[in-house]
Amino acid sequence: MALVMPIGIWVVSVGAAVALCFVPLFDLLGLESALVMGVVLGIGSALRTDHAFATGRVGRPLDPSRGGPPSGDFFRLLAGHLALLVPTAGVLGLNALRVPNCDPVQGLVFWGVIPAVSIVVGHSLAWLAGAWAARRSLRLLIVAGIVFADVAWFGWRLAWEPSIMGYTLLLGWFPGSLYDEAVQVTPALLWYRLLCLLGAGIVVLGVELIWRRRAGHRLSPWAWGLGAVVSVFSGAWLARGAMGIHLDKADVVDELGGTVETEHFFIHYDPRRIDAQRLPELIEDHEYRYAEMKAFTGEDPVAWKGRKLTSFVYPDRDTQYRLMGSRRTLVARPWTHEMHVRWDRIGEPVLAHELAHLFSAPFGAGPGRLATRGGAVLVDLGMVEGFATAADWAPGSLTPHESVAAMRRLGIAPDLREIFRPDGFWSQPSGKAYTMMGSFARWLIETEGIVRFKRVYGGADWVSVYGRPVTVLVGEWETWIDALHVSGEA
Numbered sequence: 194m195a196l197v198m199p200i201g202i203w204v205v206s207v208g209a210a211v212a213l214c215f216v217p218l219f220d221l222l223g224l225e226s227a228l229v230m231g232v233v234l235g236i237g238s239a240l241r242t243d244h245a246f247a248t249g250r251v252g253r254p255l256d257p258s259r260g261g262p263p264s265g266d267f268f269r270l271l272a273g274h275l276a277l278l279v280p281t282a283g284v285l286g287l288n289a290l291r292v293p294n295c296d297p298v299q300g301l302v303f304w305g306v307i308p309a310v311s312i313v314v315g316h317s318l319a320w321l322a323g324a325w326a327a328r329r330s331l332r333l334l335i336v337a338g339i340v341f342a343d344v345a346w347f348g349w350r351l352a353w354e355p356s357i358m359g360y361t362l363l364l365g366w367f368p369g370s371l372y373d374e375a376v377q378v379t380p381a382l383l384w385y386r387l388l389c390l391l392g393a394g395i396v397v398l399g400v401e402l403i404w405r406r407r408a409g410h411r412l413s414p415w416a417w418g419l420g421a422v423v424s425v426f427s428g429a430w431l432a433r434g435a436m437g438i439h440l441d442k443a444d445v446v447d448e449l450g451g452t453v454e455t456e457h458f459f460i461h462y463d464p465r466r467i468d469a470q471r472l473p474e475l476i477e478d479h480e481y482r483y484a485e486m487k488a489f490t491g492e493d494p495v496a497w498k499g500r501k502l503t504s505f506v507y508p509d510r511d512t513q514y515r516l517m518g519s520r521r522t523l524v525a526r527p528w529t530h531e532m533h534v535r536w537d538r539i540g541e542p543v544l545a546h547e548l549a550h551l552f553s554a555p556f557g558a559g560p561g562r563l564a565t566r567g568g569a570v571l572v573d574l575g576m577v578e579g580f581a582t583a584a585d586w587a588p589g590s591l592t593p594h595e596s597v598a599a600m601r602r603l604g605i606a607p608d609l610r611e612i613f614r615p616d617g618f619w620s621q622p623s624g625k626a627y628t629m630m631g632s633f634a635r636w637l638i639e640t641e642g643i644v645r646f647k648r649v650y651g652g653a654d655w656v657s658v659y660g661r662p663v664t665v666l667v668g669e670w671e672t673w674i675d676a677l678h679v680s681g682e683a
Contacts, residue, residue, distance in 0.1 A: 231311035238277070238316045255404055317397065321396045366382050451463060467506070491643065527553060527561060528561050528562050559652075564576035565651070601674060
């Protein structure tokens with residue numbers, strides 16, 4: 194029975210790697226597979242360590258009956274945990290015979306930075322729990338509590354701070370937007386994982402020092418080592434903002450350097466890119482778009498919330514990536530009353546799109562003030578982005594209606610009914626999904642009025658609002674779209 198747990202973890206780990214071979218993007222040595230296996234192997238290493246305590250194969254670090262220093266057992270167990278990397282990475286490496294790997298070297302680096310470090314972290318957490326708790330249930334509760342607190346802090350930052358990417362102990366790195374280009378190992382990720390290793394070092398050295406003091410052994414080399422590691426960890430933790438690990442709102446405001454208050458906004462911008470001559474244009478564009486969205490939606494979010502909107506205006510993609518985690522993706526969070534954009538000229542259409550998200554907050558539902566289904570539990574991302582596309586409706590060579598008509602004539606338009614499935618919006622190329630949902634939302638608003646649309650956006654049943662299910666409405670929209678005249682050039 195003592196072998197059941199270790200063998201089971203080997204089976205689960207290798208099985209997870211095999212399963213990933215059949216999931217696009219996760220089926221090769223790269224970031225996506227590294228993230229999943231970081232969690233699997235991190236939890237697996239923690240369970241294997243605790244199992245060693247429970248079966249008596251290894252004594253708990255501070256057990257009075259322990260005969261020798263705990264550090265030796267720490268590293269012997271860790272070596273066995275790290276061996277889990279070989280078959281799991283091997284499975285995905287062999288899958289390269291079936292699925293092309295664009296950059297296997299980068300993939301191996303991700304695996305070295307994420308799953309390998311997650312194994313050290315999981316082992317260290319179980320080691321720490323084993324040092325203080327004799328009961329297995331309490332040890333597991335300590336490990337689970339630390340992991341949960343870490344994830345909760347990560348989720349809070351992701352929801353309320355500017356950055357759309359973040360770091361966790363086991364997952365390693367959440368890279369943010371799905372629409373950005375292929376991501377690479379960044380200095381911030383390396384710094385964060387170094388912090389994780391330093392934290393593990395503090396655990397093993399601290400436990401060793403306590404055991405040696407209780408056993409009457411010499412302390413000085415271990416005390417000096419612990420002091421050095423704690424000093425380095427503390428310095429790195431204090432500099433985490435400069436390292437790009439944990440930037441908060443105040444950091445971003447300071448980095449941008451300029452702030453102006455208008456009738457409806459606090460605008461944070463870079464004065465080196467938007468000088469005194471261009472600043473009035475930035476202000477005018479924000480206020481014009483506010484009036485435009487107010488007229489379209491019949492809402493006034495500043496009056497509704499009782500405070501002004503906040504707009505973070507980034508000067509370029511590189512600065513945007515460094516400060517909030519995306520190069521191409523612009524973000525508005527209705528629940529924070531804030532948006533993150535780039536601005537080059539007056540009439541910038543991105544302002545309208547992101548501002549539309551903030552204007553949807555008064556009729557959105559749930560804690561995120563978004564389009565929801567399932568009793569304000571599931572976010573309907575198609576409706577969220579469809580409404581914003583319908584609201585900005587920028588003039589161009591083709592409207593979204595005409596673009597959809599052209600796609601349908603060419604036979605390359607997806608079925609809109611599929612986009613309404615929970616995973617449907619993500620399953621389509623973003624250009625098609627945004628355009629089709631935008632066209633449908635605009636058609637609904639133009640034919641049935643925005644009051645009804647706002648009700649269904651907030652989670653009301655389609656039949657109760659429109660008298661017919663969404664599938665019937667989609668069919669009516671398709672008939673209307675197919676009757677539009679589009680030129681051969683379009």
